Amino acid sequence: MSSLVMSHYEINEQTMALIPANYTDYQTIAMETDKKLYIKKTPFQIIERGCLNNFSSFEGRRNSVNYLTGFKRKAPIPISVYRNIYAFPTHALKDWDCCWIFYHHVESVVKVKSNHSVILLKNGTQVSIDIPRLELLKQMERTSYILFISRDGLRS
Template sequence: MSRILPHYEINERTMALLPSNNISYETIAMETDQTLYIEKTPFEIIKRGCLDNFCSFEGRRESIKYLTGFSRKVPIPISIYRNIFAFPTRALKDWKCGWIFYNHVESIVEDVSRYHQTLVIFKNGNQIKMDVTILELLKQLERTSLIKSLSSGALRS
Protein backbone atom coordinates (compact mmCIF):
# COMPACT_ATOMS: atom_id res chain seq x y z
CA MET A 1 0.00 0.00 0.00
CA SER A 2 1.18 3.53 -0.72
CA ARG A 3 1.48 6.10 2.01
CA ILE A 4 -1.53 7.60 3.75
CA LEU A 5 -2.23 11.23 2.87
CA PRO A 6 -3.62 13.77 5.36
CA HIS A 7 -5.78 15.42 2.67
CA TYR A 8 -6.92 14.85 -0.88
CA GLU A 9 -7.68 17.43 -3.55
CA ILE A 10 -10.52 16.45 -5.88
CA ASN A 11 -9.48 16.75 -9.51
CA GLU A 12 -10.51 15.73 -13.02
CA ARG A 13 -9.04 12.22 -12.50
CA THR A 14 -11.11 11.49 -9.35
CA MET A 15 -13.49 8.58 -10.04
CA ALA A 16 -14.71 7.70 -6.54
CA LEU A 17 -14.26 8.45 -2.85
CA LEU A 18 -15.05 5.31 -0.89
CA PRO A 19 -15.33 4.94 2.88
CA SER A 20 -12.89 2.65 4.61
CA ASN A 21 -13.19 0.87 7.92
CA ASN A 22 -9.41 0.82 8.27
CA ILE A 23 -8.12 2.40 11.47
CA SER A 24 -5.29 4.21 9.61
CA TYR A 25 -7.34 5.95 6.91
CA GLU A 26 -10.97 6.96 6.30
CA THR A 27 -11.15 7.13 2.49
CA ILE A 28 -9.99 5.23 -0.55
CA ALA A 29 -9.69 7.74 -3.40
CA MET A 30 -9.85 6.07 -6.80
CA GLU A 31 -8.31 8.02 -9.64
CA THR A 32 -8.04 7.00 -13.28
CA ASP A 33 -4.42 5.94 -12.79
CA GLN A 34 -3.96 5.28 -9.06
CA THR A 35 -5.59 4.55 -5.72
CA LEU A 36 -4.83 6.74 -2.72
CA TYR A 37 -5.54 6.39 0.99
CA ILE A 38 -6.69 9.48 2.86
CA GLU A 39 -7.05 10.31 6.56
CA LYS A 40 -10.22 12.41 6.03
CA THR A 41 -13.72 11.01 5.44
CA PRO A 42 -15.28 11.14 1.97
CA PHE A 43 -17.71 13.82 3.16
CA GLU A 44 -14.89 15.97 4.55
CA ILE A 45 -13.11 15.70 1.19
CA ILE A 46 -16.29 16.66 -0.70
CA LYS A 47 -16.84 19.68 1.55
CA ARG A 48 -13.24 20.77 1.08
CA GLY A 49 -13.54 20.23 -2.68
CA CYS A 50 -16.41 22.70 -2.79
CA LEU A 51 -14.44 25.26 -0.75
CA ASP A 52 -11.43 24.79 -3.04
CA ASN A 53 -13.76 25.85 -5.88
CA PHE A 54 -15.06 29.03 -4.21
CA CYS A 55 -18.34 27.71 -2.80
CA SER A 56 -19.60 25.88 0.23
CA PHE A 57 -21.12 22.41 0.25
CA GLU A 58 -24.17 23.81 2.01
CA GLY A 59 -24.58 26.51 -0.66
CA ARG A 60 -24.28 24.02 -3.50
CA ARG A 61 -26.73 21.66 -1.82
CA GLU A 62 -29.24 24.44 -1.11
CA SER A 63 -29.03 25.65 -4.72
CA ILE A 64 -29.62 22.14 -6.10
CA LYS A 65 -32.56 21.66 -3.72
CA TYR A 66 -34.04 24.97 -4.89
CA LEU A 67 -33.56 24.28 -8.61
CA THR A 68 -34.61 20.62 -8.66
CA GLY A 69 -36.65 19.85 -5.55
CA PHE A 70 -34.22 17.06 -4.64
CA SER A 71 -33.91 16.88 -0.88
CA ARG A 72 -32.12 13.61 -0.15
CA LYS A 73 -28.82 12.26 -1.48
CA VAL A 74 -28.35 15.45 -3.48
CA PRO A 75 -25.66 15.28 -6.20
CA ILE A 76 -23.11 18.07 -5.90
CA PRO A 77 -21.36 20.07 -8.61
CA ILE A 78 -17.90 20.30 -7.07
CA SER A 79 -16.68 22.51 -9.93
CA ILE A 80 -18.96 23.51 -12.77
CA TYR A 81 -16.07 25.09 -14.65
CA ARG A 82 -13.88 21.98 -14.41
CA ASN A 83 -16.88 19.72 -15.10
CA ILE A 84 -16.61 17.81 -11.81
CA PHE A 85 -19.93 16.42 -10.52
CA ALA A 86 -20.32 13.82 -7.77
CA PHE A 87 -23.22 11.93 -6.27
CA PRO A 88 -23.53 10.21 -2.88
CA THR A 89 -24.28 6.50 -2.79
CA ARG A 90 -26.18 6.66 0.51
CA ALA A 91 -27.52 9.17 3.00
CA LEU A 92 -24.80 11.61 4.09
CA LYS A 93 -25.00 10.49 7.74
CA ASP A 94 -24.44 6.85 6.78
CA TRP A 95 -20.77 5.98 7.37
CA LYS A 96 -20.92 3.74 4.28
CA CYS A 97 -21.70 6.72 2.04
CA GLY A 98 -19.28 6.99 -0.84
CA TRP A 99 -19.16 9.45 -3.72
CA ILE A 100 -19.06 8.57 -7.41
CA PHE A 101 -17.85 11.10 -9.99
CA TYR A 102 -20.28 11.29 -12.87
CA ASN A 103 -17.94 11.87 -15.82
CA HIS A 104 -16.04 8.64 -15.20
CA VAL A 105 -19.04 6.28 -15.10
CA GLU A 106 -19.34 4.01 -18.12
CA SER A 107 -22.25 1.95 -16.82
CA ILE A 108 -24.00 0.63 -13.74
CA VAL A 109 -25.04 -3.02 -13.76
CA GLU A 110 -26.59 -5.42 -11.33
CA ASP A 111 -24.27 -7.95 -9.73
CA VAL A 112 -26.27 -11.13 -10.22
CA SER A 113 -24.08 -13.02 -7.75
CA ARG A 114 -25.28 -10.95 -4.76
CA TYR A 115 -28.64 -9.49 -3.81
CA HIS A 116 -28.66 -5.66 -3.54
CA GLN A 117 -25.16 -5.37 -4.93
CA THR A 118 -24.31 -3.30 -7.96
CA LEU A 119 -21.22 -2.87 -10.12
CA VAL A 120 -20.12 0.60 -11.13
CA ILE A 121 -18.00 0.28 -14.25
CA PHE A 122 -15.74 3.21 -15.07
CA LYS A 123 -14.63 4.37 -18.51
CA ASN A 124 -11.07 3.18 -17.85
CA GLY A 125 -12.31 -0.38 -17.22
CA ASN A 126 -12.02 -0.31 -13.42
CA GLN A 127 -15.05 -1.34 -11.42
CA ILE A 128 -16.29 -1.32 -7.86
CA LYS A 129 -18.97 -3.31 -6.08
CA MET A 130 -21.48 -1.26 -4.13
CA ASP A 131 -23.92 -2.53 -1.51
CA VAL A 132 -26.62 -0.35 -3.03
CA THR A 133 -29.42 -1.37 -5.38
CA ILE A 134 -29.04 -0.71 -9.07
CA LEU A 135 -32.20 1.42 -9.03
CA GLU A 136 -30.74 3.75 -6.41
CA LEU A 137 -27.49 4.25 -8.32
CA LEU A 138 -29.23 4.71 -11.66
CA LYS A 139 -31.48 7.32 -10.05
CA GLN A 140 -28.41 9.13 -8.72
CA LEU A 141 -26.77 9.01 -12.15
CA GLU A 142 -29.92 10.45 -13.75
CA ARG A 143 -30.18 13.22 -11.14
CA THR A 144 -26.56 14.16 -11.67
CA SER A 145 -27.10 14.29 -15.43
CA LEU A 146 -29.96 16.75 -14.88
CA ILE A 147 -27.82 18.94 -12.62
CA LYS A 148 -25.01 18.89 -15.16
CA SER A 149 -27.44 20.00 -17.88
CA LEU A 150 -28.84 22.79 -15.71
CA SER A 151 -25.38 24.04 -14.81
CA SER A 152 -24.14 24.04 -18.41
CA GLY A 153 -27.12 26.26 -19.26
CA ALA A 154 -26.16 28.59 -16.42
CA LEU A 155 -22.62 28.88 -17.80
CA ARG A 156 -23.99 30.04 -21.16
CA SER A 157 -26.12 32.77 -19.55
Protein backbone atom coordinates in the same frame (compact mmCIF):
# COMPACT_ATOMS: atom_id res chain seq x y z
CA MET B 1 -1.34 -0.94 -1.10
CA SER B 2 0.81 2.14 -1.06
CA SER B 3 2.25 2.85 2.37
CA LEU B 4 1.75 6.57 1.82
CA VAL B 5 -1.28 7.95 3.65
CA MET B 6 -2.14 11.53 2.81
CA SER B 7 -3.54 14.06 5.29
CA HIS B 8 -5.53 15.91 2.62
CA TYR B 9 -6.81 15.24 -0.85
CA GLU B 10 -7.77 17.72 -3.56
CA ILE B 11 -10.61 16.60 -5.81
CA ASN B 12 -9.58 16.94 -9.44
CA GLU B 13 -10.61 15.91 -12.96
CA GLN B 14 -9.07 12.43 -12.43
CA THR B 15 -11.09 11.71 -9.25
CA MET B 16 -13.44 8.80 -10.02
CA ALA B 17 -14.71 7.78 -6.57
CA LEU B 18 -14.25 8.36 -2.86
CA ILE B 19 -14.74 5.08 -1.00
CA PRO B 20 -15.05 4.94 2.82
CA ALA B 21 -12.45 2.80 4.56
CA ASN B 22 -12.45 1.91 8.23
CA TYR B 23 -8.75 1.67 8.97
CA THR B 24 -6.65 3.19 11.73
CA ASP B 25 -4.41 5.08 9.31
CA TYR B 26 -6.95 6.25 6.72
CA GLN B 27 -10.69 6.74 6.23
CA THR B 28 -10.98 7.10 2.45
CA ILE B 29 -9.68 5.45 -0.68
CA ALA B 30 -9.60 8.07 -3.42
CA MET B 31 -9.74 6.32 -6.78
CA GLU B 32 -8.20 8.26 -9.63
CA THR B 33 -7.93 7.23 -13.27
CA ASP B 34 -4.42 5.84 -12.78
CA LYS B 35 -4.00 5.23 -9.02
CA LYS B 36 -5.55 4.75 -5.58
CA LEU B 37 -4.71 7.13 -2.77
CA TYR B 38 -5.28 6.61 0.93
CA ILE B 39 -6.57 9.65 2.80
CA LYS B 40 -6.96 10.37 6.52
CA LYS B 41 -10.15 12.42 6.00
CA THR B 42 -13.63 10.94 5.45
CA PRO B 43 -15.22 11.06 1.99
CA PHE B 44 -17.65 13.73 3.20
CA GLN B 45 -14.81 15.90 4.57
CA ILE B 46 -13.09 15.64 1.17
CA ILE B 47 -16.32 16.65 -0.62
CA GLU B 48 -16.76 19.60 1.74
CA ARG B 49 -13.22 20.78 1.08
CA GLY B 50 -13.69 20.27 -2.67
CA CYS B 51 -16.64 22.65 -2.60
CA LEU B 52 -14.69 25.24 -0.57
CA ASN B 53 -11.77 24.99 -3.00
CA ASN B 54 -14.24 25.95 -5.73
CA PHE B 55 -15.66 29.06 -4.04
CA SER B 56 -18.69 27.59 -2.27
CA SER B 57 -19.64 25.61 0.79
CA PHE B 58 -21.16 22.15 0.63
CA GLU B 59 -24.32 23.54 2.25
CA GLY B 60 -24.46 26.30 -0.36
CA ARG B 61 -24.15 23.78 -3.20
CA ARG B 62 -26.74 21.48 -1.63
CA ASN B 63 -29.17 24.36 -0.99
CA SER B 64 -28.79 25.50 -4.59
CA VAL B 65 -29.41 22.00 -5.95
CA ASN B 66 -32.48 21.69 -3.71
CA TYR B 67 -33.80 25.08 -4.82
CA LEU B 68 -33.26 24.46 -8.54
CA THR B 69 -34.36 20.82 -8.67
CA GLY B 70 -36.33 19.91 -5.56
CA PHE B 71 -33.83 17.10 -4.84
CA LYS B 72 -33.61 16.80 -1.05
CA ARG B 73 -32.19 13.36 -0.27
CA LYS B 74 -28.86 12.14 -1.65
CA ALA B 75 -28.57 15.24 -3.82
CA PRO B 76 -25.77 15.21 -6.38
CA ILE B 77 -23.26 18.02 -5.88
CA PRO B 78 -21.58 20.15 -8.55
CA ILE B 79 -18.11 20.34 -7.00
CA SER B 80 -16.89 22.55 -9.85
CA VAL B 81 -19.11 23.55 -12.76
CA TYR B 82 -16.13 25.18 -14.50
CA ARG B 83 -13.95 22.07 -14.26
CA ASN B 84 -16.88 19.75 -15.04
CA ILE B 85 -16.67 17.89 -11.70
CA TYR B 86 -20.00 16.50 -10.49
CA ALA B 87 -20.40 13.84 -7.80
CA PHE B 88 -23.29 11.92 -6.30
CA PRO B 89 -23.60 10.03 -3.00
CA THR B 90 -24.57 6.37 -2.99
CA HIS B 91 -26.20 6.49 0.46
CA ALA B 92 -27.51 9.08 2.91
CA LEU B 93 -24.74 11.48 3.88
CA LYS B 94 -24.57 10.25 7.48
CA ASP B 95 -24.40 6.59 6.41
CA TRP B 96 -20.94 5.13 6.99
CA ASP B 97 -21.13 3.27 3.64
CA CYS B 98 -21.69 6.45 1.63
CA CYS B 99 -19.39 6.53 -1.39
CA TRP B 100 -19.10 9.52 -3.70
CA ILE B 101 -19.05 8.66 -7.39
CA PHE B 102 -17.87 11.19 -9.98
CA TYR B 103 -20.36 11.29 -12.80
CA HIS B 104 -18.10 11.71 -15.85
CA HIS B 105 -16.09 8.59 -14.99
CA VAL B 106 -19.05 6.17 -14.94
CA GLU B 107 -19.28 3.81 -17.90
CA SER B 108 -22.25 1.73 -16.71
CA VAL B 109 -24.01 0.16 -13.72
CA VAL B 110 -24.48 -3.61 -13.56
CA LYS B 111 -26.95 -5.47 -11.35
CA VAL B 112 -25.33 -8.29 -9.39
CA LYS B 113 -28.18 -9.11 -6.98
CA SER B 114 -31.40 -7.30 -6.15
CA ASN B 115 -29.67 -4.99 -3.64
CA HIS B 116 -26.12 -5.12 -4.99
CA SER B 117 -24.57 -3.46 -8.03
CA VAL B 118 -21.22 -2.84 -9.63
CA ILE B 119 -20.32 0.54 -11.07
CA LEU B 120 -18.04 0.13 -14.07
CA LEU B 121 -15.76 3.13 -14.48
CA LYS B 122 -14.39 4.25 -17.84
CA ASN B 123 -10.84 3.12 -17.01
CA GLY B 124 -12.05 -0.46 -16.33
CA THR B 125 -12.15 -0.16 -12.53
CA GLN B 126 -15.16 -1.66 -10.74
CA VAL B 127 -16.78 -0.34 -7.57
CA SER B 128 -19.04 -2.80 -5.75
CA ILE B 129 -21.97 -1.13 -3.96
CA ASP B 130 -24.80 -2.49 -1.79
CA ILE B 131 -27.42 -0.44 -3.62
CA PRO B 132 -29.96 -1.56 -6.23
CA ARG B 133 -29.01 -0.76 -9.83
CA LEU B 134 -32.13 1.37 -10.35
CA GLU B 135 -31.19 3.63 -7.42
CA LEU B 136 -27.75 4.22 -8.90
CA LEU B 137 -29.25 4.90 -12.33
CA LYS B 138 -31.59 7.42 -10.68
CA GLN B 139 -28.56 9.14 -9.11
CA MET B 140 -26.90 9.25 -12.54
CA GLU B 141 -30.04 10.75 -14.08
CA ARG B 142 -30.30 13.38 -11.33
CA THR B 143 -26.64 14.30 -11.77
CA SER B 144 -27.13 14.57 -15.52
CA TYR B 145 -30.03 16.96 -14.94
CA ILE B 146 -27.91 19.16 -12.63
CA LEU B 147 -25.15 19.19 -15.24
CA PHE B 148 -27.68 20.21 -17.89
CA ILE B 149 -29.22 23.08 -15.95
CA SER B 150 -25.84 24.35 -14.70
CA ARG B 151 -24.46 24.44 -18.26
CA ASP B 152 -27.46 25.74 -20.15
CA GLY B 153 -28.55 28.39 -17.69
CA LEU B 154 -32.19 27.35 -17.53
CA ARG B 155 -32.53 29.38 -14.35
CA SER B 156 -34.40 32.64 -14.77
